[in-house]
Amino acid sequence: MTGQPAEPDAEPTLRVAGLEVTYRVRGQDRPVVRDLSFEIGRQESFGLVGESGSGKSTVALALTRYLPRNGRVSAGSISVGGRDVLGLSGPELRDLRASTVSMVYQEPGRALNPSLRAGRQIAEVFEVGGADKRTALDRAEDMLRKVQIADPGQVMNRYPHQLSGGMAQRVVIAMALAAEPALLILDEPTTALDATVEAEVLDLVSGLRREMSTSVLFISHNLAVIARMCDRVGVLYAGELVEDGPAGQVFGAPRHPYTVGLLRCIPRRGQRKDHGRLDAIPGFLPPPGRAVTGCVFAERCALAVGECHQAAPPAYDVAPDQRARCFRHAEAGDLPRDTPPEMALPDTAGAGEPIVTIRSLSKTFTVPGGQVRALAGIDLTVLRGETLGLVGESGSGKTTLARILLGLSEPDRGSVLELNGSALAPDVRRRGRDQLAALRIVFQNPDSALNRRHTVRRLISRPLARLAGLSGARLTERLMDLIRAVRMEERHLTMRPAQLSGGLKQRVAIARAFGGQPQIVVCDEPTSALDVSVQAAILNLLADLQGKEQVSYLFISHDLGVVRYLSDRIAVLYLGRLMEVGPAEDVFRGPHHPYTEALLSAVPSLDGQRTDRIRLAGEIPSAASPPAGCVFHTRCPRKLPTGVCEETEPPLGEVAPGHLMSCHIPVQTLRRLQRSAAEVASGG
Amino acid sequence: MARYLLRRLGLAVITLWILSMIVFFAGQVLPGDPGRAVLGPFASASAVRAYDHQIGVDRPLVVQYLAWIGGMLHGSMGTSYAYRSPVGPFILAAIGNSAKLAILALVIIIPLGIAGGVLAALYYGRAADRSISLLGLAASTVPEFVSGIVVIILFGIALKVLPITAATPPGSSFLTQLDHLILPVIPLVLVLFGYIARMARAGTIEALDSDYARTATLKGLRKGVVIRRHVLRNALLPTITVIATQTGYLIGGLVVVETLFNYQGIGRLILTAANGKDFPMLEAGVLTIGVVYMVATLIADVLYTLLNPRLRSEAAG
Amino acid sequence: MTQIAAAPGEVAIGHAIAGPTPPWRLLLRRPGFLIGTGVLAFWVICAIFGGLIAPYDPLAQHLLAKNAAPSSAHLFGTDPLGRDVLSRVIAGARDILLISPLATAIGTVLGTVLGLVMGYFGGLVDTMLGRIVEAVLALPVVIVAFLFIVAVGPSSITLIVVIGFVFTPLIARTVRTAVIVEGQQDYLASARLLGERPGYILFAEILPNVLPVVVVEFTVRLGYAIFAVATLSFLGFGVQQPTPDWGGDIAANYGLLGAGYWWETLFPALAIASLVMALNLVTDAIEQVISA
Numbered sequence A: 001m002t003g004q005p006a007e008p009d010a011e012p013t014l015r016v017a018g019l020e021v022t023y024r025v026r027g028q029d030r031p032v033v034r035d036l037s038f039e040i041g042r043q044e045s046f047g048l049v050g051e052s053g054s055g056k057s058t059v060a061l062a063l064t065r066y067l068p069r070n071g072r073v074s075a076g077s078i079s080v081g082g083r084d085v086l087g088l089s090g091p092e093l094r095d096l097r098a099s100t101v102s103m104v105y106q107e108p109g110r111a112l113n114p115s116l117r118a119g120r121q122i123a124e125v126f127e128v129g130g131a132d133k134r135t136a137l138d139r140a141e142d143m144l145r146k147v148q149i150a151d152p153g154q155v156m157n158r159y160p161h162q163l164s165g166g167m168a169q170r171v172v173i174a175m176a177l178a179a180e181p182a183l184l185i186l187d188e189p190t191t192a193l194d195a196t197v198e199a200e201v202l203d204l205v206s207g208l209r210r211e212m213s214t215s216v217l218f219i220s221h222n223l224a225v226i227a228r229m230c231d232r233v234g235v236l237y238a239g240e241l242v243e244d245g246p247a248g249q250v251f252g253a254p255r256h257p258y259t260v261g262l263l264r265c266i267p268r269r270g271q272r273k274d275h276g277r278l279d280a281i282p283g284f285l286p287p288p289g290r291a292v293t294g295c296v297f298a299e300r301c302a303l304a305v306g307e308c309h310q311a312a313p314p315a316y317d318v319a320p321d322q323r324a325r326c327f328r329h330a331e332a333g334d335l336p337r338d339t340p341p342e343m344a345l346p347d348t349a350g351a352g353e354p355i356v357t358i359r360s361l362s363k364t365f366t367v368p369g370g371q372v373r374a375l376a377g378i379d380l381t382v383l384r385g386e387t388l389g390l391v392g393e394s395g396s397g398k399t400t401l402a403r404i405l406l407g408l409s410e411p412d413r414g415s416v417l418e419l420n421g422s423a424l425a426p427d428v429r430r431r432g433r434d435q436l437a438a439l440r441i442v443f444q445n446p447d448s449a450l451n452r453r454h455t456v457r458r459l460i461s462r463p464l465a466r467l468a469g470l471s472g473a474r475l476t477e478r479l480m481d482l483i484r485a486v487r488m489e490e491r492h493l494t495m496r497p498a499q500l501s502g503g504l505k506q507r508v509a510i511a512r513a514f515g516g517q518p519q520i521v522v523c524d525e526p527t528s529a530l531d532v533s534v535q536a537a538i539l540n541l542l543a544d545l546q547g548k549e550q551v552s553y554l555f556i557s558h559d560l561g562v563v564r565y566l567s568d569r570i571a572v573l574y575l576g577r578l579m580e581v582g583p584a585e586d587v588f589r590g591p592h593h594p595y596t597e598a599l600l601s602a603v604p605s606l607d608g609q610r611t612d613r614i615r616l617a618g619e620i621p622s623a624a625s626p627p628a629g630c631v632f633h634t635r636c637p638r639k640l641p642t643g644v645c646e647e648t649e650p651p652l653g654e655v656a657p658g659h660l661m662s663c664h665i666p667v668q669t670l671r672r673l674q675r676s677a678a679e680v681a682s683g684g
Numbered sequence B: 001m002a003r004y005l006l007r008r009l010g011l012a013v014i015t016l017w018i019l020s021m022i023v024f025f026a027g028q029v030l031p032g033d034p035g036r037a038v039l040g041p042f043a044s045a046s047a048v049r050a051y052d053h054q055i056g057v058d059r060p061l062v063v064q065y066l067a068w069i070g071g072m073l074h075g076s077m078g079t080s081y082a083y084r085s086p087v088g089p090f091i092l093a094a095i096g097n098s099a100k101l102a103i104l105a106l107v108i109i110i111p112l113g114i115a116g117g118v119l120a121a122l123y124y125g126r127a128a129d130r131s132i133s134l135l136g137l138a139a140s141t142v143p144e145f146v147s148g149i150v151v152i153i154l155f156g157i158a159l160k161v162l163p164i165t166a167a168t169p170p171g172s173s174f175l176t177q178l179d180h181l182i183l184p185v186i187p188l189v190l191v192l193f194g195y196i197a198r199m200a201r202a203g204t205i206e207a208l209d210s211d212y213a214r215t216a217t218l219k220g221l222r223k224g225v226v227i228r229r230h231v232l233r234n235a236l237l238p239t240i241t242v243i244a245t246q247t248g249y250l251i252g253g254l255v256v257v258e259t260l261f262n263y264q265g266i267g268r269l270i271l272t273a274a275n276g277k278d279f280p281m282l283e284a285g286v287l288t289i290g291v292v293y294m295v296a297t298l299i300a301d302v303l304y305t306l307l308n309p310r311l312r313s314e315a316a317g
Numbered sequence C: 001m002t003q004i005a006a007a008p009g010e011v012a013i014g015h016a017i018a019g020p021t022p023p024w025r026l027l028l029r030r031p032g033f034l035i036g037t038g039v040l041a042f043w044v045i046c047a048i049f050g051g052l053i054a055p056y057d058p059l060a061q062h063l064l065a066k067n068a069a070p071s072s073a074h075l076f077g078t079d080p081l082g083r084d085v086l087s088r089v090i091a092g093a094r095d096i097l098l099i100s101p102l103a104t105a106i107g108t109v110l111g112t113v114l115g116l117v118m119g120y121f122g123g124l125v126d127t128m129l130g131r132i133v134e135a136v137l138a139l140p141v142v143i144v145a146f147l148f149i150v151a152v153g154p155s156s157i158t159l160i161v162v163i164g165f166v167f168t169p170l171i172a173r174t175v176r177t178a179v180i181v182e183g184q185q186d187y188l189a190s191a192r193l194l195g196e197r198p199g200y201i202l203f204a205e206i207l208p209n210v211l212p213v214v215v216v217e218f219t220v221r222l223g224y225a226i227f228a229v230a231t232l233s234f235l236g237f238g239v240q241q242p243t244p245d246w247g248g249d250i251a252a253n254y255g256l257l258g259a260g261y262w263w264e265t266l267f268p269a270l271a272i273a274s275l276v277m278a279l280n281l282v283t284d285a286i287e288q289v290i291s292a
Helices: A056-063 A090-099 A118-128 A133-146 A152-156 A165-177 A195-212 A223-229 A247-252 A257-265 A306-310 A398-406 A433-438 A456-467 A472-485 A490-494 A502-514 A532-549 A560-566 A584-589 A594-602 A667-683 B002-029 B034-039 B045-055 B061-073 B088-122 B127-141 B144-158 B174-208 B211-218 B223-235 B237-260 B266-275 B279-307 B309-316 C014-018 C023-028 C031-053 C085-091 C093-121 C123-137 C141-152 C156-183 C186-193 C198-235 C246-259 C263-291
Strands: A014-025 A028-040 A045-050 A071-080 A101-104 A183-187 A215-220 A232-237 A240-246 A316-319 A322-324 A354-367 A370-383 A387-391 A416-419 A439-442 A520-524 A552-557 A569-574 A577-583 A653-656 A659-661
Touching: A014 A056, A028 A045, A028 A056, A028 A071, A028 A215, A028 A232, A028 A240, A045 A056, A045 A223, A056 A071, A056 A183, A056 A215, A090 A101, A101 A165, A101 B211, A118 A133, A118 A152, A118 A165, A133 A152, A133 A165, A165 A195, A195 A223, A195 A594, A215 A223, A223 A247, A232 A247, A232 A257, A240 A247, A240 A257, A257 A532, A354 A398, A354 A552, A370 A387, A370 A398, A370 A552, A370 A569, A370 A577, A387 A398, A387 A560, A398 A439, A398 A520, A398 A552, A398 C186, A433 A439, A433 A456, A439 A502, A439 C186, A456 A472, A456 A490, A456 A502, A472 A490, A472 A502, A502 A532, A532 A560, A552 A560, A560 A584, A569 A584, A569 A594, A577 A584, A577 A594, B002 B061, B002 B279, B002 C123, B002 C141, B061 B279, B088 B127, B088 B174, B088 B223, B088 B237, B088 B266, B088 B279, B127 B174, B127 C263, B144 B174, B144 B237, B144 C198, B144 C246, B144 C263, B174 B223, B174 B237, B211 B223, B223 B237, B237 B266, B237 B279, B237 C141, B237 C198, B266 B279, B266 C141, B279 B309, B279 C141, C023 C031, C023 C263, C031 C085, C031 C093, C031 C263, C085 C093, C085 C246, C085 C263, C093 C123, C093 C156, C093 C198, C093 C263, C123 C156, C141 C156, C141 C198, C156 C198, C186 C198, C198 C246, C198 C263, C246 C263
Parallel strands: A045 A215, A045 A232, A101 A183, A183 A215, A387 A552, A387 A569, A439 A520, A520 A552
Antiparallel strands: A014 A028, A014 A071, A232 A240, A240 A322, A316 A322, A354 A370, A354 A416, A569 A577, A577 A659, A653 A659
C-alpha cells in the first residue's frame, strides 16, 4: 500500500484501512466505497467532502456497522480506539455504540422518535449507561443546558414535532454527546437548516468538541463548512479518497484535478458575472457502484493521459501529510480551465425601465387557529435586462412572492402587479398568452418541474406551441435552436427525465422557460438541488442566456455566493418584510441592514477569512405571530436601547442612491459599527 | 379536543344521513310496488292499492323518507312486511348473536394479525416473511364460503371433531356455544388475517427503516427495546384504523358465514329479508350495519388521535 | 448474524447503473407471477373453450347417476341431478370471468375520472363527493351490491353494473390520493403557466403519472370482483341456476355435506380458491415491480 499514513505515537481514535463497501443489487456486487484509508487522531476533526453518490454517507454507516440490508464491508478494517469494529460481537457492538461512537445526521426532525418526548429520548442514553430513570432524566436536562437550550425544562417535555429544526438538531446533538463519545460522526448536520441557524449549530459543535475532547468525523458536500470545522480533510469522488491532508493545504494548494476543479466551481467572494464565467468540470458524476478501470476521474479530467485510463493511480505523498491519487499530481495546480467564451452582458445601468412593478403586495394565509401574513406591503421593481436577487431564510416569503408574481397564488386585495406598465391579473388563468410568454419560471427541483412521463421533445415543444404559437417546421427549428442554446444534443430529445442527469434535467427546464421569448424569468433556487460541480455550468448558462436574450431574472436563492455572482440588485426579505434592497455591491459591501449583516457573517467562507462577526440568537419567529415593531428586533444584535425597535415598524428609507433599508439605526451609525466589527474579527 | 370530537361526530352524522338516503332509495324507490311484491301477482289491483295506502307508500317520496327517518330517530324501525310486527326486536336479537361471532373473531384476529405482520417485518425477505405474506395473501382473497366449505369438510365431515352448525339449542352452556362458533369463526379470521398482517408488516418495515430507529440502535439500545419502544409504537398506529375498517368487511363476511352455518345473526336476517323482499327489515338491517361501521371508525379515529402526539396537539389547538 | 440492528432498507442503485429494465422483464423473473399467470390462463381457456374441453354437457342430467362419488367416469363425481361436476367446474369459469373484468373495468374508468376530478379540483366538489364515497364505504361491498340487486332483480348485467358502481368510490378514493400527491409537483404549476385547460392537465399531465396506481388498483379490484361475484352467486343474487357457476353450485349443494357428498361443493370451492389466489399472485408481482 503506497498511501499508508505515517504511524503516530498514540493509537488514533479512528483508523480505516483499505475499506471496501459493496451493495448487492440484482445479484451483483457493486462497490460504492473502494480502498479507503484514513485516520482521525485524538481530538482531531476530519472532514469528508463529496458530491452525491461519492459514498460519503455509506462510510459513516459502515463505521457504525449500520449498513442497509444489501450492503456489506467486503474488504478492509475499521478500528476505533484500537478495537476492531468489524469483529465485534452483538453485545460488544452495542457497547461501542452506547459509549464510544455517536452519530448525528441530516434531518433532525426524522432522527427523533415522533411519539416520545425529547427528554425521554436523551435520558435513554444514560439508562443504557446504567443510570436509573430519575437520574437519567436529570442528566438529560443538564445535557440540554449544555447545548444552550434556553428553557431545558420545557423542551424536555416536548414532542419532536413541537421543536423547530434548529432546536431538534440541538436535541440530537445533546443525545449524541450525552455518553461523551470518543468519536462523533456528523453527516450533513446543518444542510437542512437555515444559514443563521446553521452558524449557531456549527459554533455549538466546535465549542462542545473542545470541551469534551471528542474526535469528529464531519461529512458534508459544503466545502466552506468543512474548511471552517475541520483540521484535516479528505475528498471523496465516486467511492475513492482522491485527496487528503490538512484542510488549509488541501483547499489552499490542492493536488488532485478534481479538488482543483471543485474549488474553482464555487463563485468566490466578490466574483460577479461581469468579471467572467465560472469554471466548470465537464461531464457528470458517475453513478454509484459503476466499475471503472483506471482513474475514477479520468473521463472528466482535462489532464488525463493514456495511463490514467488504464491503471488506477496510487495515493502519492505530494506534501507533508498530504496525499493525492493522481499520476499527474505535479501539474494538477495548473489544470487547464474549462471556461466558456465570454458573452456580452446587457447594459443594465442605462436601461432603468421597469419590466415588473410590485406595489404594496401582501399575502395572508388563513390557517387553523389564525392568519399568517406571509408578505406585508412589499414594493419592488425588476428592470429590463437586470437580475434582481431575492434573499431570505425559510418563512421569509420569497417563494410566496414568486408564486404570486406568476399567478399561482392570489395576493391580498389592494396589491398591485404590473408587467410593462399594464396590470397583471392575479390568477394565471386570466392572463393572456403574451403575459404568460413574458413571465416564466425555472423551478428548484427539475424532478418535480418536469412531467416524468413526457419526452424531452414534448416537454420543450409544448411551450413553443402554446406560447409562441409555432408548429411544424418552424417549431422544430426553434426546438433545435433551444436545445443547442442549453448545450444539449439531438439524441436527448427522445429521452424521458429519468434518463437524464440532474444538470441535464435543469437544462430542459431552462429551455422550457426560454421557449416563448420571455422578458423575465423567475429562477427559484435553480441550482440548490444540483451538485457543486454541475452548478457552475448552470449559472454560466443562465448568464449567457441573459446576454443573448436580454431577459431579466428574479433570482431566488439562499446561497449568497451564487446570488452575488448573478445579481445586479439584491432584495433581502425577513418574515415577509423587505429589510433592504439596493445595488448588489452596495448591499454586500455595506453599510447593510443588521439582518443582512448577520446573514453575511453566518456564511462560512473558503478563503479562511473569518466572518463570524455577529451571531443571531434564537429561532426565526413564526409568521403567524410576528413580533411587534420591527419584525427583526427579537434577534437583532444592534437593537437600539430606546425601545423604538419594539414599538414602531421602521419605514423603508433611502440610504444611498437606489439603496433602501428598513432600520431605525441611522446609516452612519451602522457604517461605524460594522466597520469596527470587521476590524475586531479580522484582528482576532 | 372537544372541538375535534364534535367535528368528527358531525362528519359521521352527515355520512350517515347520506347513507340513509342511499338505503331508502334502493329499498323504497327502486322496487316499484311493494304491495304487488308482498301480495304476489294474483292479488287484485284494489287490494294492492289498499295495502300500499296502509303502509304509506302512496305518499310523496319526501314525506315517506321523513316518516321513515323520523321513525328511525325515535327508535321505531318500521314494520316488517313478512312478520307484520315491528322490526326492532328482530334486529336487536340478531345483532346480539352476530356480536358474539364478531367479537370472538376480533379477539383471535387482532393479536394474531399483528403478531404475524410484525414477525414478517422482522424477518423481512426471509422464509418466515415469505410464508406469512403469501399465506396472508391467499387467506384474505378466498371468499368466506369457500374456506367455510373446506373447514366443514375437513373438521366436520372428515375428522368429525367439530359441529358444522353454529346454532345451539336455547340454554346451552357458554362452552357448548363456543364449540359451535369455532368453525364459523375460521373463515372470518382467515379473511381478516391477511389485511391486518399486511398493514402491520408495512408499518413495521417503515418504522424499522426510519431515521429514529437508527438513532435508537446507535444509542446502543438492545434490539428488543428498540423494537418495543421505538418501532412498534409508531408502526402499529395505522393498523388501528385498518382494524376499524375491517369491521365492515367482517359484517359482510357475517352474511355468508351465518348463512353457511345456519346462525341467526344480522347477516342472515338481512339475507332472509332480501329474499322475501321485506324492505323495512332489509333497510333497518343495512342501516344498523352502517351505524356499527361508523361507530367503529369513529372510535378508531379518536384512538388514533389520542395515541399520536402530533395529531393530539393539533386536535387540542 | 451479529448485526443486531433492526436492519434498515435496501439501497437501490441499480437504475442508475443499468438503466431502467422494462417492467415486463422484471415480472418474468418472479415465480409468483409465472405460476399465477399459468393458472389464470388455464381458467381463461376453460371460460372460452369450456364446451370443447368438458367431458360431458354440464347441463345434462342423469338421474340414475346422481350424487355419484368421484370415479374414472366422473373424475369429480356427479351432483344431485346427476350432472358431471368436472364439466360444471370447467363451464363455471365462463360467467365469473366475464362479469368480474367487465364490472372492474366500469369501476376503474368511472373511479379514475371521479378520483382525478376530486383530487385536482378539491374544495367543495371534493368535500361533497367525498361524503358520498364515505357513505358507500360504510357498507360491506356485498351488502350494498345485494341491496341494489334485490331491488332491480338479478341478472349478469345487473351484477356488472352494480359491482362497477360499488367499486367506483373505492377506486376514486385511491386515485384521488395519488392525484393529491401529484398536485404538489411543480409540473402542474408549469402546465398552468402555459395556460393549459383543466382537461389537458387532468388527462395528459396527471393521468399518465397515476396510471401505475390505476393498473394496480384494477388488478386488486379484479380480485375483489371475483370474490364478490362468487359470494353473491352463493347468496343467490348472482348467476342463476341451472347455468353452471361455482358459487351457485356450492349454494345448491352444501346442504348435502352432512350426507357426505363433499365432492359437489369441494371442487367448485377449490376452483374459486385457485382463481383468486392465482390472480393475487399476479397482482402482488405487479405491485412489487411498480413500487420498486
